[in-house]
Amino acid sequence: RSAVVSLNDVSQTYRVRKRGAFAGASELRAVRRVTFDVFKGDSFAVVGESGCGKSTLMRLLSRLERPAGGEVLCEGQDISKLSGAGLLAFRRKLQLVLQDPFDSLPPRTAIGRMLEIPLRVHGWRDAGRIREKVRAVMNDVGLPDALYEELPTGLSAGQRQRVNVARAMVLDPEILLMDETLSALDQTEQFKLLALFEKLQREHSLTYIFISHDLAMVRKACNRIAVMYLGEVVELADNDRLFFDPGHPYTKALLSAMPTLEERRYRPEDCLLEGEPPSPIDLPTGCSFRSRCPQAFDRCVRENPLLTARGRTDLSSCHLVSSPSAIAAERASRST
Template identity: 40%
Template structure:
């Protein structure tokens, strides 16, 4: 048995590379380093927000933690147990504790299955409940996420986008998990519906003691729900801090640029030119020496182009990977 502590998930030097098929003329094998040596800890009962531009590796990191992808190297520890090298059979007890809610609520639900069957499937796999008991559990879950128990025989196409996402959340809750990956879980929904889903997730977290990894590109929303936030850029974590600290005292130039891009309802507001992010994220196939943010950083130095920064603690629970930030 593992020693009981406050750490639910710990990843150590986690890497996930995807091989790229080269053309006939290119004999050299290439890989996309979607996740390239990340280490972090997610504590029990917290919501860890993960932000960054599209293509930075956020979703790949989340899915690798959940073992939807097998890591290229590194360790994923769940309650102290290394689940990185486990077979499907060995992984089954952990799958019950680790669930996910995905971005598109329609494509993540089987259109040929009723809502009842969709939510019942994890119960059938991971529990010993009878069919009658499972049906009652499904009805309870539907009401728990704000739907009606009479919806049990309907199909996904009969619901709105927000209702379908509630079905996805009910399915994730069915096995009484400890950890839920919310991978862009609200980005496909209307703003008013987003607020409802966020409030529901917070209520469920308080009721069941859930831990969330909340992946999003909505910087204003992640501030509301997260205890701590990690900022990811081109396969690396560049900054981690408590939510309030990150928004009030950002240290990494990339974090400052992201925060400066949040719309402000003031026509006279002027963005600091230093914090304006220019250009696009470089190709993950062409990662060179030095800092990965060097091609877009307004403060880059020659030292930055040669040496890659490491994530270091500069203040209490505030970590940053930048040569220009002093400890």
Template identity: 55%
Template sequence: MLTEKLLSVENLSISIGEGELARPLLSNVTFAVRPKSVLGIIGESGSGKTLLSRALVNWVRPPLRVTSGRVIYRERDLLSMSESEIGTLRGREIAYVGSNPTTALDPTVPVGHQIEEKLRAIDPGLPREQTRKRVIDLLDAVRIPSARARFDEYPFQFSGGMMQRAMIVDALISNPKLLVADNITQPLDVTVAAQILRLLRDLQTDFGTSIVFVSSSFGTIVDIADDVVVLDKGTVVEAQETRAIQHSPEHPYTKELLAKVPRLWHQVGNIPVPNSDPVVLDVRDVAKTYEVKDRKSLFKKNRVQAVRGVSFEIRRGESLGLIGESGCGKSTLSRLLSSLEAPDRGEIKIDGVDVATLRGEALLGMRRRFQLLLQDPYNSIPSHVSIGATIAEPLRIHGLASSRDLRQRVYDAMAEVGLSSDLYDSLPVGLSAGQRQRVNIARAMVLKPSVLILDETLSALDQVEQAKLLDLFDDLQRKHGITYLYISHDLAMVRRACAKIAVMYLGRIVELGDNATIFDNPAHPYTRTLLSSVSTVEAKPFLPSDYLLEGEPPDPIQIPSGCSFQSRCPFVVETCRRQDPLLEARSDWDAAACHLGLEDLPAASIEKQPSLGGLLETANNSVERL
């Protein structure tokens, strides 16, 4: 029983609607946050996590209504405060960071200036030089590249991951007593997420900040939280210390959640089998460089080397995963592969035809054979167009269906991806993120493509929704022989879905290998770094103490000589500084671009956790009995 409380939630209930139409969203939620601790809140999509996190800072607006309960912060009920009263706490003593940072800042004012103004409003006596320095130091602490220069850039110049880190700085700038963080690491790659978790822990330790950390990732919760609250359909079903809930969960729903956590090392991944099918996607020495204006010169332009000599091939019915940090060139490569942009050099062949040579009707015909599925399930389909019309649009563009049989082809595509035909004339308003992605998949599948490029397609979904869509992709692959390229920072998803994996760093592939080799015995230190950074409930064979990175990749405008990873590699030798390593084969399909041998790297070592293996077996058995 908790005796010390910085914040306590007592019998909180929230509903939507009035009278007989009212529907409960949260029901009698009760828990407490200890001073100087991290409380994790976990549950599937739709469990009420985000609504609860917003209620903690009194952001419940019509048509939502608080029907009962209190949120007590230092003996004051936040829910009974007026907007002016809560305004004296929110942003100062209590900070909130949401999962969607793209609309949080004024697009007409530079990012650093907005954060600086907030700090000056909180502490007007601080000299401007000190406020500027503190903002830049925090931007640097959350690994914003070139923080001093980024201080003067506008929100549209920041990537989604950088915006998320900027919003974390905005929340931390006042050294709050309570920080509510709602799914803030989900859109970030594993190395940045690991640094953010460390930063939050430092904040909690150095300034005594209590943190409410909301996540759909059990591994992330285990990494950061002292206590855990499990939320299911708006109700708290279990609350324990993290270690207890990890090793001895009591509620069936908690056991089910734990059993569904993707495993990286305690399960067999997608094993490659000998494949004599023809090569569908053949990429040879592809490169892309962009010219961008030099911020320090009126006329000078710089050359950004986004993709540098990438080569690989995928055979019919195979799945290749492409992993790497944000900014490594993955998304640029996806645009080149889908013919949205042309490479500066190299060949991209689909079924033996170089897409760069195609024009007009020939290119349009080729585009029927490959489709690109994007990350954002909300902005990638129009909100004002019916679901049926959205899915039918490719058929109209390519002239593949008459008005008589168009509706039936859309119905068939909807059924194949698990969408009810009743949704045909409905708008996408009210659909979950998983349902919206099914609309995207149906829109792609209606053309019967041979290649699907999934650019972070599942990263906005929780692990349960991810598992459902991965099963769907498996079914589609078995039925139609589709070839997949998964581009993702989600290593657990890639482990589950892909037989072969390519690791990309600073525009270049630094390691290629089959699933087992990449996860169990990779040859490149960067691959091991990614694996050491991932949040998981398992013991890791590659320890963060050996591999966890500091700093950002080098500027793609000024790539250093020698190995491009040398400035961050913990095991760099003199040869790495002088000579750029080639991608050399280790076996029929495995290759790595590194001067070091496996004998030069720390041996992989799974730490023994006797209770963990038993827990996984118990959890899975519990789910089977449910």
């Protein structure tokens, strides 16, 4: 399979002003050395708590921002370097579906008209063809024809989200980037939208990237999952492996907080998270997770177990997972 999107050692840093005793300019490292591939046909998820860097990653993937370091490739091209026609082609190829169905639709534009706009921006001129295309897409996402001239004001949350999906689909994209797309919907609507995503993926060979904090949704919808903590990807795995047998202590903690009837290879009660993540302005030495890790040992203070290997599907940045000798070392340090 070929990678449609690749991140190579991607970092993003923001300048911030600190207040108080240590006032002055400082760096917030929102994303740190993130490397992964998304393959054609994947439903890839990036998960983590708020503040873990997934929103920054979303902006980097959609070129709303350029990274401070590393590169984001789309079908082999560095998207930071695109301009003009190349950038327009990328904007067509990768479409963003945003979070809040009550904020993202202009209230005074009829639904069909709204869907015409991206086509016009991308050079469509023939009014008849535009109308035909918009109708076809509305039909594709399950919006009745009658809504063409209607304002979005009376729509349910689920229907509004369908309009958002239609707005992305109208340009025949290859990749949909979903930023918390289903978070505002109730369970029933979520199920319907997930079924729609499956249908669209089949019919249009789409690749999905979901940015989400909702693990239950990700379990249902995604085949590969990257777990982020404090700006880093700490684990990357296929769906079944991640949920049944997670490697990283942080993944275990996240999953332990999720109600499920599924069997798992760890004891949730051993993995619960305490405290808050450290500030991305004052990063800890060593492993980013060590202040909250129930299994931390001396090596974790000195060395950050960076996730750098490539080409494998199962990756976990924890000393305990990456080297069996570390497990022995941990046992030894505990018994003294």
